Amino acid sequence: MNAPPSPSGVEHTDESSIRIGVLVPLTRPGWVEAGRHLLAGLELAAGDVNDAGGIAGRPLELVVRDTAADPHRAAAAVDELARLGVAALAGEYHSVVARAAAARADALGLPFLCSSAVLDALTERPTRWVARLAPAQSHGWRIYADFLLGAGHRRIAVAADASVYWASGTRILRDHLAPRGGTVTELDMRALTPAAVCDALAADRATALLILAGHPEPAVPIVRSVRRDRRLAEIMIGAPAGQPELAEWAASLGGDGAGVPFLRYLPERLGPLGARVEAALRERLAQAPSFVAFEGYDTIAVLADLLLTGGADRARIAESWPRVAVEGTRGLIRFSRTPGIDVWQWAWPPVQVADRDPAEPARFRVRG
Structure with a gap:
């Protein structure tokens, strides 16, 4: 399925254009809101490039494909x-x-410049063809683990779906917390109902529950059940993968979704470019843009710079990752080879631990 036509994301109509293929989740079971924010950032940046004269006078064109969170569909789209x-x-x-x-x-x-996926093992072997803007999962989730320790949490439970991503996150947390006196108990969401999760938490005496599961199901029912269980009144709910960043979380959970710390890839203050892009994204989305939208904008900013300096030859683009020095919405973007990561990596974007303010759920607080 293609994305709906838009000024910068349409099917190819101009033989003079330079095309970039875009992969985004725009239908279920993909997280549609995240896909919409990512596409908004990509399209806004492409429009800015074209307003500035394109790529040496040639328009930049996005050819959009919906992945629907399906790996096979994504591979076919590539x-x-x-x-x-x-x-x-x-x-x-x-x-x-x-x-x-x-x-x-x-x-x-x-x-392939990957905008927003964080799994460390993005490829199974070193490759010169792939670069990534989002921080690797091991980097961000260790920061989150340190936040948990700093907040006094040593007994951690995770409500985890079956996925290599969630399994990787659980392993990172356990490996980082164990030497520091922390424990991680895994609750398998393939086998447990939200009510059974509450019983397990009460028996385990965990002080923090991390939602390592899809949104809205089963994340929303888990949060609702825990919030309503008097035995768990003191437990902290967390969501390191960033589910509370998007408005759909707040719309589904209201006040129950506030006070849930998550990882957010934004600086504490945006610079002039970031502020301008934030205003334009807010108008385009009719809501506050998430960090995912900024990742989309920065993706096209990098690729446009490579196209302007080296042309559209694929091999030349791949050879140029280590020479990138682009001022993005969240800082200066450079790529390097990072130990344990087989793609060219921006090391590192800004990382916050944030949550929605219980007194005003539309407002975010930086927690660490």
Whole structure:
């Protein structure tokens, strides 16, 4: 399925344009709101590039494909976009889907700048074709683990779905917390109802429950059940993957969704470019933009810089990752080889631990 036509995200109509293939989740079971924010950032940046004269006078065109959080669909889209002659790929929110796309891009020799997926093992081998803007999961989730320790939490429970992403997150937390006196108890959401989660938490005497599960199901029913269980009045609920960032979380949970710390990839204060982009995204989305929208904008800013300096040759783009120095909405973007990461990595974007203020759930607080 293609995205709905938009000024910068339409099917190819101009033979003079330079095309970038875009992968985003726009239908269920993908997280549609995250996909919408990511696409808004990508499109806004492409529009800015074209308003400034395009790529050496040639318009930049986005060819959008909906992944629907399906790795097989994403891999097929990469094959199609490669045949259509795109210069590079951009986007994707879901880590498991991005991994499938990265594998195909690597096999085809197609540059892929991954916007938002954080799984460390984005590829199974070192590749020159793939770069990433989002911080690796091990980097961000260790910061989150330190936040838990600093807040006095040593007995942690995780309500985890079955996924390589959630399993990786659980392992990172356990490995980081164990040497510091912390424990992690895993609650398998394939086997437990929200009520059973509450019983397990009460028996375990955990002081923090982390939601490592999809939104809205089963994350929303879990949060509601825990909030209404008197035995768990003192437990902290957390969501390191960032579910509370998006308005859909607040709309589903209201006040129950406040006070849930999550990882947010924004600086404490935006610079002039970030502030301008924030205002434009707010108008485009009719709501406050999430960090995912800024990731989308920065993706096109990087790719446009590479196209302007080196042209649309795929091999030349891939060779240029280490020479990138682009001022993005959240800081200066450079790529390097990072230990344990097989793609070119921005090390590191700003990372906050934030939550929605219980007194005003539409407002975010920086917690660490």
